[in-house]
Amino acid sequence: MAPSAHNGNTYLPFSEMIEVEKINDDTFRSIAPPFSPGGTGRAYGGHVYAQAVWAAAQTVKKGFVVHNVTGFFTLPGMTEVPFVYSVSTVRDGRSYCTRTVNVTQAEGKGICFTCTCSFKTVEDNRFDVQEEVNLEKEYGVVLEGKRPDDWPEAPGVDMSWYWRRREETGVNDDFPGLDARKVDMTAYNQPRTPFERRQLLYYRLIGTLPPDPNMHACAHLYASDRNSLFIVANHLDVGELFTQMASLSHTVVFHTPIADMMMMAKHDASARESGQEQDTRLWFCKEDWTNRAGGGRGIHQSRMWGPTGVHVASSWQEGMIRIGKEVRQDPPPSFKL
Template structure:
């Protein structure tokens, strides 16, 4: 996909090295939910890219856990400090601490632990491979939706998947949302599925599902480079999956409980992604360099004590392979008194009205 208005993936994730194993972002993150707060998927994905610059050729990310400690800002660059934990024959491990502005003397805003692996094809070992659900199962489960849904005709994902976003009448913020950079993400209308697929013995929230299609945004300059299958390029593709997996994820939890209009606090605490199988499957372009559609199948498995768990599978919508599994722990607070909610919405709408069209450059 090429869109002159939307920053392509390679430019969005650009880093400059400022010291040994220290990197700084070049382009600002997208403003999440209005105001100057940065989209968490930006620092999550870019930390993986920074770490990948310190490992040997042939190593591709297969596992990452990130902890969100402080909210990030779009007004300052992210600074990534990579620590080399260990290097083996097949694996390498890195941690990344991320700071903003003058923060290096303070605590980081984000910390990640990342593992890289060399792809193995050995005559000595039996190649085990399976996935719990086949693509036939997937398409059958969602046939009532997928039979009438084309990814490219699906609406763009909202800036925030909450009623106050849909009710907001702010042209500037909608323009900003339509410029969501790097990855084209589209939210599927699940109303025809969620209301008819409830399990007789499970909590209604556990049965709710959300599908989101996504594909890479590329331009002519980056298309040829991103169509290679070197480990360096595959790590860039892996990071794009990380980026997409974090979009609007936690909003599913209050929505599954029928309380999307009463959110007071919603924030990521940790996010883990495990990539499966041959790392070449992470590639998001076909042989001609055209973006391939992937689809995130998401649900909430548990909630309690002010937190909620979001899980998902990332499917290649062309091959039917599950390329990754995700699990995210988030803070979710819903006030008992509905009277407390309008104040939060008023603050959110004030933030929306302060948004202008942000420059991608810092």
């Protein structure tokens, strides 16, 4: 599970991980290699998902911020070959604009990911309602007395065989871009049915970001795929049976004004004057669950919460999940280390 020269399993700041090289006005290329869960050579889908939107953001006018993304994963991503992002303009309106992005890697392999993303300008926020959920109260049985950084780093692969290997070796895949912490939900989930179970994942930036709201939004998009389909297998108690797992489609919708999605707090003037260092990175929380699986597929859903309880974004993901008949103690073929 040691990092390889051909993957991005290192604690790289998000701003460096998301950076793209401009080839022409509507074509961009990745620079940093993507994370590879388990170091298998397969790319983490969240990398191409977020970076495709960042490439599209380079083609929109100032003031337009992404609010909706739907993408389809059509071929496995490779870690040793850069992603090439080809952006097409669907429409430029006064309040909304739309882009499609087709992503390729090796020549002749075809499109490995395609998405449509919509950007919008800021509107007067006269109508803003949400379901009130107090995470500290709802999940008090596991969260009481705990801070986000009290929880361990999320595993590179959130499955039982990986947990055992991590416990035996102490080794976990370094995750670039974000500091992600997995809450132990055992006390909450144990008495509940599979569809009532929940998983909480706290996340914040590695490094800092400029005040570009599209880059901050892309950090949330990157987090939205973190160990997502594993929720389906774990909550439905088939983690020891699955033989194949891969993302098919993924949608994220942002609900909130720009200020609530920004991942860094503003510096306190008095602290700056006194020369005191401040960590302005904010913790956000991803709340995950599943409520349907069948036909070789499963659905993962999440809500992404800001530090003040604002519902920042929602995500829906469909993935291929194929189940075998026998319990396995080792990784399935797609995760051979």
